[in-house]
Amino acid sequence: MKTRQLGKTGPVVSAFALGCMGMSDGVYGPADRAESIATIHAALDASVTLFDTGDFYAMGDNEMLVAEALRGIARDRYVLSVKFGAQRDPTGQWLGYALTPAAIKTALAYSLKRLGTEYIDIYRPARLPPGTDVEAVIGTLAELAKAGHIRHIGLSEVGAQTIRRAAAVHPIVDLQIEYSLLSRGIEDEILPTLRDLGIDVTAYGILARGMLGGRWRPGGYGAGDYRAHSPRFEGENGAANLALVEALRAVAEAKGLPMSQAAIAWALAQGDDIVPLIGARRPAQLTDALAALDVRLSAEDLAAIEHAVPKGAARGDRYHAQAMADLDSERR
Template identity: 50%
Template structure:
C-alpha cells in the first residue's frame, strides 16, 4: 500500500481507504454479513496496510459504527485513522431523515458515536450533510470545541459547495472534504476541488466506482438483491442503466489492454488526479478488497489516462446521482 497525507496538516493515510457503509445497510445485508465484514476489516488492516476507515452514525442506524468498533480489537485501533460522520438524523420510529447541524445536536452525536465505536476519540469527524438554516460557522465552531476537548482530532465536511468550504475553513482548519467523485461523477472539478486545493484540504472521494457500476460486475437490475438501494437509483433505471453499461464496456476494453480490471482502472484514474485524493471504495468481500487495493500500485501513463477519458467522457453518465426521495440532501455546486 502507498500512503498520502490528508490535507496540508492532516494524518498520513493509505492511498485507498475503506468505506464501511455497505457492511450494514443499503447493499443488502445477510445474517452472514457481519462475520465476513469483520474479516474484510481485519484483512484490510492486518495484511493490506489500509489505514483509513470510513463510517457514519446513520449507517445501519448506528450498527455500522458498532461493527467497526468490534473489528478494532487486538491492538488495531492504533493502526487506523478512524472517520465517522454526524448530521443525518433518522427517526427511530418512522426512519424519516432530517439534517441537523445545531451545536446541541453535535455534542450529543459525538458522544453517541464514541460509545458505539468503543473509542476515546475520533480521528476525523465529518459533518455528513449541511442544513442551510444553521450557519456553517456555528456548526464548525461546535466541532472545533470537540477538538479542544480531545474527542476529535481533525474536522471534515461532506457534500458542501466551495463557498461553504471556505467559510468553514475560516473558523477552524478543515482537514478533509468528502464528496462523490468518480469517472461517472465529476461535478467537484469545476469549483469545489480547486477551492479545496487552494485551502490545503484533502479530498476523500466516496462512491469512487459509481456504486459498483464501474466494476463491470453489474449487468442488469436482476443481479441486485430486492433490498439493494440501487434499485431506486436513477443511474440504475432501465434506460439509464443501458446507456451507462455501454460506457462500462468501453472502460473494460481499455482495462483489457492494460492488463487490469475495470474497477482497478477506475480507482487508478482517481488516484492519478492528484496526491491530495484518497478514495474510499467500499466492499464486504475479501476478493473485492484485494482487487481494489491493488489499484494503489498502478501507474497510468498519459496515453492510458487519455484512453480512459475517451472511454468515459466528462458528463457522459446518464441519470442523477440520487433519487428525489432518497433523503440525501446536498448543496448545489
Template identity: 45%
Template sequence: MKTRRLGRDGPLVSAIGLGCMRMSTIMGGRQPERDSHSEREGLSTIEAALDAGITLLNTGDFYGMGHNEALVVRAICRRRDRAFISVKCGIQRTHTGAILGMDGRPTSIKNYATYSLQRLGVDYVDLYQPARADPSVPYEETIGAIAELISEGKVRYLGVSEVNADNLRRAHSTHPVAALEIEYSLASRFIERKMLPLARELGIGVVAYGVVSQGLLTGTMRGGVVNEQLAASFSRLQGANLRKNLEAVDFLEQLAKSNGCRPAQVAISWMLSRGDDIVPLIGTSRRSRLSENLGALDITLSMHELNALDTRSSPAPSSAAGLKPPGAAVPGSTGNSPKRRA
C-alpha cells in the same frame, strides 16, 4: 501501503481507505439482512484491510444506527494505533432506517460525538464530520461545535461531507478543514468544476466515495440487472440511461483486459492518478472484493491510457455516466446527478 496527506497540513493516511457502510446499511437507507456469516465477513474484511495497511476506516453513527461503529470497534481491538477513524454524524433515522432529516445543532453534534466515542471505545475520533449541512442551522454553528470537540481533545481533525462551495469556505473560515468527503469517479466528475479547485486552493484533501459508481464501472451490470434500491437513488442506473452507460463502459473493460486486470481496478487506478490529495474509498463488505480492489495499487496506467479515459469521461453533472463511447464528442444530457445519499 502508500500514504497520502489529508489536507495541506493534515494527517497521513493510507492511499486507499475502507468505506464500511455496506456492512450495515444498503444505499437508500434500507437495512441489510444480517446473520452470523455476514457479521463475521464484515468484521474479517475490516481486519483484512488493517492487515493490508489500510488505516482510514470510514463510518457513520447512522450506518445501521450504531451497528457499524460497533463492528469497527471489534476490528480495531488491540490495534487502535493502526486505525484512522472517520465518523459522519447528524442524519436522523427511524427504526426501519428511513431518513428523517439532518440535525446540525451544536448540542446534537456534541451528543452524537459522545455516543460515537462510547460505541467505538476510543478517547477521540480522528476525523469527525457532519454528513450534510443542516439548512435550518447556520453552518458555522455546526462546525463550531466540532471545533470545540477538537479543543477538548475528543476529535483530532475536522471533515465535511456533501457540501457546496459556499459551505466549504464557511467551514474552513470557522476551523481548518482537513478533508472533504464527496462522490468522485470516472462516471461522476462534477467536483472538477468548482469543488476540487476550491479544495486545493484551501489546502483541503478529498476523500472520494463511489469510485466504481455503485458497481457501474465494475462491468457487473451486464443485462441491465441492477438492485432496485440503487436504481431508485441514481438516475444513471435507470432504463435508457443504464443501457447507454453499459455501452460506454465497454471501453473501460477493453482497457482492463489489455492490462490483465479488472475494470474496477482501472477505475480506482485512474482515481489514484488524479492527485496525491485524493484518497479513494473502497466500499465493500467482502474480503474478496477488498483484495481485488487493492490490486489497483499495483497497476500503472500509461499517460496514453489515462488520456483516453479522460477523453471518454466528462465532468458534466448532467451526463448519463461520464464515460463516452469511443468517438463521442459531447455527452448526452441523461442524468448523472444522484439523489441525496444517506
C-alpha cells in the same frame, strides 16, 4: 502502503481508505458480518489505516461492527472517520439533519460509546443542507476538538463557498465527496478550491456503487438496495450507462486490467491529494482494489479511458430529487 497527510494539519493515513457502510443495512445488497470483519482485518494486514463509518449507518450497528473488528488493535494503528447528523426513524426512513450544538455533542457521545474509543480522528457532518449555519456547526466541532473528543474536522458533500466558510472557522483536513469517471462535477469549482486551501479529498463512489466494478447489469436489486431506486441505475439511464461501462471494460482489458482497477487507478492519477474510499465487503474485493495502487497509467492510457467515458456522459442524477436537494455540493 503509501501514505498521505490529509490537508495541512490532518493525520497521516494510508493512500487507500476502507468505507464500511455497505457492511451493514443491506444498502448495496446482503452483507455477511463475519466476512465484513475479515475484510477489516485484511485491510489492517495490508497497512490500510483509514476506516470510514457513520452513526446513521444501520442506526449505529455499523459503528458497533467496526468496533468489534478493531477490538484489541492498538489505537495508533487506525484512523476513524465518522459522519453524523442524519436522522432516521425506527423503520429506517430518513428524517432530515440535526446540527444544533446539543445534537452534535449527543451524536458524538453515542459514537464514542459504540466505537469504544476516547476520541474520533475525523468527525464530519454528513450534509449541510440549505439554511445551515455553517459557522455554528464548525464552531461546535472546534470546541470538541479543543476538548480532545475529536482530533480533526472534515466535511462531506459541500460546495466551494461552504468549504471556504468552514475553513475560515477551523482547519479542515478533507472533503468526503463522490468522485469517479461517472461523477466529475468536483473538477469545476470544488477541487480547485480544496487545492487552494490545502484540503484533501477522500473520494467515495469511485466504482460508481458497483457500476464500474466489472459485474454490473441493470436490474435485479432487492427493495432495500440503494440502486433499486437510483436514477443512474434505472431504465433508459441504466442502459445508457451500461454502454459507458462496456467501453471502459474494452480499454481496461486491452491493458490487461480488471475494469475496477482501471477506474481506481484513474482516480489515483488525478492527484496525490485524492484518497480512494472503497467499500469492499469481502477480503477478495479488497485485494482486487488494493492492486490498483500498483497500476501505472500513461498519458495515452488516461486519454483512452476518458475517451471511453467522457466527462459528463453519465445519465441520471447521483441521488433521487429529495436527496439531491440536501447536497450543497450540487448547488450553483
